[in-house]
C-alpha cells in the first residue's frame with residue numbers, strides 16, 4: 001500500500017458520518033428533508049403518493065381501512081393488475097423497446113427482453129397456464145432458479161390473478177413438498193436443472209422427489225429445459241416441456257384480470273421460531289405501491305436506469321426489488337444466474353462495467369466475500385457508471401461498509417443500508433440517499449410514514465445508546481396481511497408481544513434487537529428469536545433441530561448460530577448420540593445429510609459436535625446462549641446456574657480441536 005493509500009485508509013477508518021455526494025443529490029428523486037414531516041402530518045393519506053405511482057383500473061375509496069385491527073386493508077375499493085402495471089402500461093407509454101430484463105447465465109450466455117417482448121412472453125405463458133386450467137386465486141408454485149422464466153411465470157400468474165408461491169431453487173425436495181402442501185397448490189413450474197460453478201445441477205430429480213411428498217393431486221407440472229443436452233430427463237405423464245407447451249399458445253393475448261387491491265398477489269414462505277415455515281401473504285395494491293415507492297425513493301430508480309439487485313428471486317428481496325418494484329417503475333433490471341466467483345472473482349464487476357449498471361443492491365455477506373478476495377478484482381473494471389449502492393439482509397459492519405464505499409463506489413456513491421423483512425414487503429428503516437447523512441453500521445431512521453421504534457420489554461422507547469427491540473407502531477401499505485390460512489399464528493407471532501388489545505393499540509413486533517442514537521438512527525443488532533441469519537438467509541433453528549433429531553442414533557440436539565467471518569452467522573449442531581451409538585464421522589455425515597434433505601445446502605452445518613450432555617439450566621432448558629458463545633469462540637460467561645456446568649468445558653475443548 002502506498003503512503004497516500006495508507007493515509008486514506010486511516011482517514012476512512014475513523015470517519016463515522018458521510019454526507020451524500022453533491023453529484024448524487026443534484027439528480028436524486030427525493031431531496032427534500034421536509035418529506036418526513038409531510039408524511040407524519042398527513043398520515044395515512046401520505047401513502048397516496050405511493051399509490052399514485054400505479055395505474056388503477058378502479059380508483060380506491062379509502063387509503064387505510066383499520067376497522068378490523070390488525071387485519072389492516074389498504075387502498076380498499078381499488079382495482080388493478082400487477083402485470084399490467086409492470087408491463088402493458090410502459091408499452092402503451094411508448095417504452096416497448098426499453099429493456100426490461102437483461103439476463104446473464106453463468107456460462108456467459110445472455111437473454112434480453114424489452115418491455116414489449118416481456119409482455120409477449122408473459123401473455124403467452126399466462127395463456128398456457130390458463131390452458132392448463134389455472135384460474136383466478138389458484139396458487140401456482142414456482143420452483144425455479146434465476147432464469148428468465150421465473151419472472152415471466154410470476155407476472156403470468158399475476159396477470160391471471162393466480163397467486164404465486166416461489167420456492168427457492170436451493171431448497172430441498174422436502175421443503176418443496178411442505179410448501180405445496182401448506183398452500184394446497186396444484187400447479188408447479190420447475191426446470192430440468194441449472195448451472196453452479198460450471199456444473200449442471202439436476203433440479204428435476206429433486207422436484208420429483210418432492211412431488212412424492214405432496215399430499216394432494218398435482219394437475220400439471222411445467223418443466224423448463226434450461227440444460228438442453230447437458231442433462232437428459234424423461235418427463236412423467238403430467239409433466240410438460242415449457243417450450244413445446246408455450247408454442248401451442250404463441251401469440252395469444254390475455255387480458256389482465258382486475259384484482260381487488262386486497263386480493264393476494266403472492267405467498268412467500270419464511271422461517272420462524274417453530275418448525276413449520278410461515279406462508280406470508282402479500283396483496284396486490286399495497287405491496288405493489290410500497291415496492292414501487294421504495295424503489296423510487298430509496299433506490300432512486302428512474303426508467304432510464306440499469307439496475308442490478310444480486311439477490312435470488314426465490315427470496316423476498318428478489319420479488320420486491322428485482323421484479324415488482326423496478327418493473328413497476330419501468331426500469332431495466334439485470335438478472336444473473338450464477339455465483340460471484342465464477343469463472344473468476346471479478347464476475348460481478350465485469351457485469352457492472354459491461355451493462356453500465358447505475359444502481360447496485362447486494363448483501364453484506366457478499367461484500368465481506370469481496371473484501372476477502374481483495375480490491376484487485378473491482379480495480380480491473382471501470383465501475384464509474386455506478387451512482388448508488390445498497391445492502392440488505394443482515395447487519396453490515398462499518399469495515400465492510402467502508403470497503404464497499406471506497407472500492408466499489410469510489411467514495412462517490414451513497415450507500416443505503418436497508419432494514420426490512422419478508423413480512424414487511426419492502427424497506428422500512430434506511431436513509432434516503434439524497435437526504436440523509438450516512439452512518440456506517442446503522443441502517444438509519446425509519447422511512448417517512450413508517451413508525452418504527454426501539455423499545456424495552458414494556459414497550460417504552462429506550463434512551464439513545466440503550467439496546468432494545470424494534471417495533472412498528474403504525475401499519476404500512478407493504479405489510480403482510482396474514483399468514484396463509486393461519487390468522488391465529490399471524491396474531492401470536494407478530495402482534496401479541498406489544499399490542500394492548502383493550503386500548504386498541506396494535507404494535508407489530510419484527511423480532512429484531514436494536515439500538516437508537518440521538519439522531520434517531522437505528523442500528524439493528526439481529527434476531528431475538530430462534531432464527532439465524534446465514535449469508536442473509538433466514539433459517540429457523542427449530543427446523544434444523546427437528547431434522548437432526550430425526551436421525552437414527554441421535555437422541556437430542558441443539559442448533560445455534562455462531563459468528564462467521566463471511567456468512568455472518570453459521571449453523572452449529574450440538575448433539576447427544578443414543579446409547580448404542582458413537583458420535584463418529586458416520587453419524588456426523590448422517591446429521592449433515594438430514595439437514596440437506598430437509599432444508600437444503602444453505603443450512604449445512606459448519607460443525608456437528610457430539611457430546612454426552614447439553615448444558616441445561618436447573619429447570620431443564622438448554623442454554624443456547626452458551627452454545628452460541630462456544631460456537632463463536634467468545635469468552636464464556638457465568639455457568640454456575642447450570643445443572644451440569646462440567647459439560648461446557650468438554651464441549652468447548654472439543655470445538656477447539658475439531
Ligand code: WT7
Pocket residue numbers: 270316317391392393394395396417418419420421422423443510511512524526527533536537538
Ligand atoms: C431479517 C429478515 C429483507 C430482505 C432480506 C431478508 C435481517 C434484514 C437488515 C439490515 C440488519 C437486517 C433482520 C430481519 N435484516 N435487513 N439492513 N440490517 N439486519 O429478509 O429473510 O425476511 O429476514 O433479516 O434480522 O428481521 P428475511
